[in-house]
Amino acid sequence: MLDLKIAKMQRGLFLFLLFLFPLDASRCKLHFFKLFFHPSDLVILVIFSLFFFRKKKEWASSLWQGPSKWLFLFFIMGAVSLCFSQFPISSEHKSRLLVFFTKALLFSSAIFLMKEGGERFFIRCLYVIGAFALIEACFALFCYYTQSFCDMRHFRLIPLSQMINPCSVSLPHGFRWIGDRLFGVERIPEAILRAYGTCNHPNILGGYLVFTLSVSHFIFFHAKKNWIRRGVGCSIFLQILALSTTFSRAALFSYLGATVLFFLLFYFLKKEAFFMHRKTSALLVGLVGFSLLTSFLFFHEQFFHRGGVLQYNELSRSSDQMRWAAQDRAILLIKEHPFFGVGLENFQKRAAFSGAEKGPMLHNCYLLIAVEMGLIALFLFLVFLCSLFYVPKQLSLHALLFFSTLVGLLMIGFVDFYPLFLQGGMVPFFIVCSLFYSSRLCFLRELRKEAVLLRT
Numbered sequence: 001m002l003d004l005k006i007a008k009m010q011r012g013l014f015l016f017l018l019f020l021f022p023l024d025a026s027r028c029k030l031h032f033f034k035l036f037f038h039p040s041d042l043v044i045l046v047i048f049s050l051f052f053f054r055k056k057k058e059w060a061s062s063l064w065q066g067p068s069k070w071l072f073l074f075f076i077m078g079a080v081s082l083c084f085s086q087f088p089i090s091s092e093h094k095s096r097l098l099v100f101f102t103k104a105l106l107f108s109s110a111i112f113l114m115k116e117g118g119e120r121f122f123i124r125c126l127y128v129i130g131a132f133a134l135i136e137a138c139f140a141l142f143c144y145y146t147q148s149f150c151d152m153r154h155f156r157l158i159p160l161s162q163m164i165n166p167c168s169v170s171l172p173h174g175f176r177w178i179g180d181r182l183f184g185v186e187r188i189p190e191a192i193l194r195a196y197g198t199c200n201h202p203n204i205l206g207g208y209l210v211f212t213l214s215v216s217h218f219i220f221f222h223a224k225k226n227w228i229r230r231g232v233g234c235s236i237f238l239q240i241l242a243l244s245t246t247f248s249r250a251a252l253f254s255y256l257g258a259t260v261l262f263f264l265l266f267y268f269l270k271k272e273a274f275f276m277h278r279k280t281s282a283l284l285v286g287l288v289g290f291s292l293l294t295s296f297l298f299f300h301e302q303f304f305h306r307g308g309v310l311q312y313n314e315l316s317r318s319s320d321q322m323r324w325a326a327q328d329r330a331i332l333l334i335k336e337h338p339f340f341g342v343g344l345e346n347f348q349k350r351a352a353f354s355g356a357e358k359g360p361m362l363h364n365c366y367l368l369i370a371v372e373m374g375l376i377a378l379f380l381f382l383v384f385l386c387s388l389f390y391v392p393k394q395l396s397l398h399a400l401l402f403f404s405t406l407v408g409l410l411m412i413g414f415v416d417f418y419p420l421f422l423q424g425g426m427v428p429f430f431i432v433c434s435l436f437y438s439s440r441l442c443f444l445r446e447l448r449k450e451a452v453l454l455r456t
Contacts (some may be wrong), residue, residue, distance in 0.1 A: 001075035002053070003054050006054050007116065008052070010050050010064060010068065010109075011117055011121060013043055013050075014047060014113055014125070016043065017040055017044065018129050019128060019132050020043060021038075022132065022198050022199065022208060022424070023195075024038045024039055024424070024427075025283060033094075035091060035094055035098060036089045036091070036092070037095065037098055037099075042099065045102060047105075047113075048105045049324050050083065053447055063083075066109075066111075066179040066437070067107075067384050067387040067388050068104070068108045068381045069284075070380055070384035071103075071104045071107055071384050072378055073380050074377055074380040075101055075103075077340075077380060078097060079372050080099055080372045080374075081340045081372060081374055081377070082338075082343050083340075085342060085344075085346055087343055087349060091104050093343075096344055103426050104428050106427070107265075110430075110431065110438070111260075111441075114434065114435075119230040122435075122438060122439070123222065125435075126218055126222075130212065130216050133212030133216060133239055136198060136212070136239065137197075137235065137239040138242075139197055140242040140243050141195070141238065142367070143193075144176065144245040145158070145176065147160045147176070147187070147192065148193070149163055149193065152200075153380040160191070160193045161189070163193070167170055167193070167196075167202050168193045168194065168428040169192050169247060171190060171301070172190055173187065173188060174191060174192060174300075175187075175192070177298045177303060178297065178298050179298075187330070194245065194248075196240060197243035200424070201418070201424075202248055203246065203248045203416055204418050204425055205242075205249075205253055205424075206246040206247050206248030206251025206252070207409065207412055207419060207428065208424060209246070210243070210254050210255045210258065210408055210409065211254075211405065211432060212239060213236065213240070214258065214402065216236050216239060217236070217259075218398050218402075219232045220280070220283075220287075221397065221398075221401075222398075236291065237290075239286065240288070241291065241298070244296075244299050247279045247299075247303065247306045249415075253413065254408040254409065254412045257408055258407060258408030259288060262400060262401055262403075262405075263281070265404065266397070267402070270397065278303055313350050322360050323362075325360060325361045327364060330351070330362050330370075333350055334371050334375070337371075339374045340373070340374040340376070342371060343372060345353040346372060346374050346409050347362055347368060347372050351449075361417065362417060362419065363417055364413055364414060365413035365416070365420040365421065366381075366413060366414070368417050385410075395439075396440075398439050404441060405432050406433065409428070409429050
């Protein structure tokens, strides 16, 4: 009886975590241990600690089975890299290790809870994500329209004129969308603030929306009632509009790539299921296409001045030059410290130019792993990914969808660092990993049941 109550409490906390992490932009400070932590990390630790009060013991072995063991080894290499670093270990390093450790616990705990809760809990998690995605998209569009940033630490909106180093795009007359030009609405300053939503950077919001759009696609396929499908269709439309207002090149191309990959795999590997869902697939393709065309109509002038999508201007050129310089510096440091790297959180210190405290940030997850944690850690992470992937022909429809989403998030990792190094990117990434692996396990169990029935 006690085990059942604790299991329900864990599932409730996990659903609360799915709601909490998009709001988790600020960090709290734990003074006793001199550590920084995110509130969602505390929830993950509580979920994990409740396993100690349960009667079932298989959860302990699950921490060292399958992909989990490679993930834990990968994060252990982060601690090892600090032992070989020339910089002293600070509270920032310990905080980063705590963040890494909780993500390994998140992955293992999510798989165990979904395996235990079954398909019903799996679907419930997706519906919770989809519901909050609609709220996040509406709030992001509101912030973009009002040209303000939401300070989650003090729960207040800060206008563009009061922000320091905002992520903005210079634009004549400050037109936010085509309606401002049509109705002659001019704004000062002549710049537009990219949509932040509840995140602390537009790119992180873009990555989050790539994740939630894949979940919304699944709900669109799964919904049996027309009113639910209509609501999800409106949510997809608003999410794509919100994604466009981030003006994140990586997120936009990642979403397009993941969506195209999903439909290609669905058509070539699941032809029977594709023809069964051909009407739903056609509706979804039409909805996505209509949403993208509407976004282009509303914000084509803004994309033109943003650069990197419709044209390659001075803003995108200067941004890319800084990133290439950081990558060149990273390759030199990898040659100097190939096995254990320069230490977690130490790249900017080592890459700093003369007279500067910190160098430019490296916008490449895989190079950042290699330069800070070493090539051994990069190898372990690649093994973790390989242990997740399976022959797509033996995957279910929703597993194919999360497989495509995971590929899209990995694509972002080539041009940005937040999927594996910032809270707003790490939580969605490892949730997608757990969703994909859980759906894969569920499908393989169904195949085994069918095989047993055929034998009998």
